Amino acid sequence: PDGHTRYAGAPLAYTFGEIDGVKSFTVVDLDGEGEARISECEIAPLRPLRELRGTFADLIAKEADATAYYRVVLTDEEDVPDALAELRLRFPYIMQLIYDNTRTRAAAALSFDEDLPLRDPFTLFSEFYELQNGKPLSDEAKEVLTETIGEVFGHENS
Structure with a gap:
């Protein structure tokens, strides 16, 4: 808040809750006179975290960055057999596949x-x-x- 205290945190996003976060590190240059120059350096990950949401048919036809780490949220009402294997042919770095449909929302509400x-x-x-x-x-x-x-x-x- 005051600009004097910084939290280092993790240098790269490691949960899907950090999809929209920007990671950086702080550089502090001290001169011999006691003056400090502070600068932020943004960290660009090799593979960003992203989310794909939609039906299996929509996602399998979608153009998207094949190099990103993905959380895939399928909205199909019925489970799609071998969905993960099929989607990994297009998006090889899928980290998580979940369903968001009537059944999963009802189960979560219990x-x-x-x-x-x-x-x-x-x-x-x-x-x-x-x-x-x-x-x-x-x-x-x-x-x-x-x-x-x-x-x-x-x-x-x-």
Whole structure:
């Protein structure tokens, strides 16, 4: 704040939270008279950190810097088989691949429910299924689930 104190920090970005950060180092030249000349030298990394966001189809067709380190955020609602391997053919330095879709946002919104052990197996599985698939069990699936729970736990718990 006052210009006299500096935090060295890491010389290169090492997390994707630093994508937009500019790294630099400070040079202090002291003359024999006690005067100091301070200058900033920006550090240009060999491979910058970048983020690619979009559907698999959009990203595989995208023109982008193939030399950067990437975090890839796929917005497809369904997981794409071998997405990382396919994308690495275009962007060989992918460091992270994550999904941002209805399922992942719902899962992130969950917090541990303390009454979880008190719920019956049918309710637990039904809620889990809806969370994972974005829709409730069909009537046919409910029947199969009821039969399966009855076989596994005994009919008193179904």
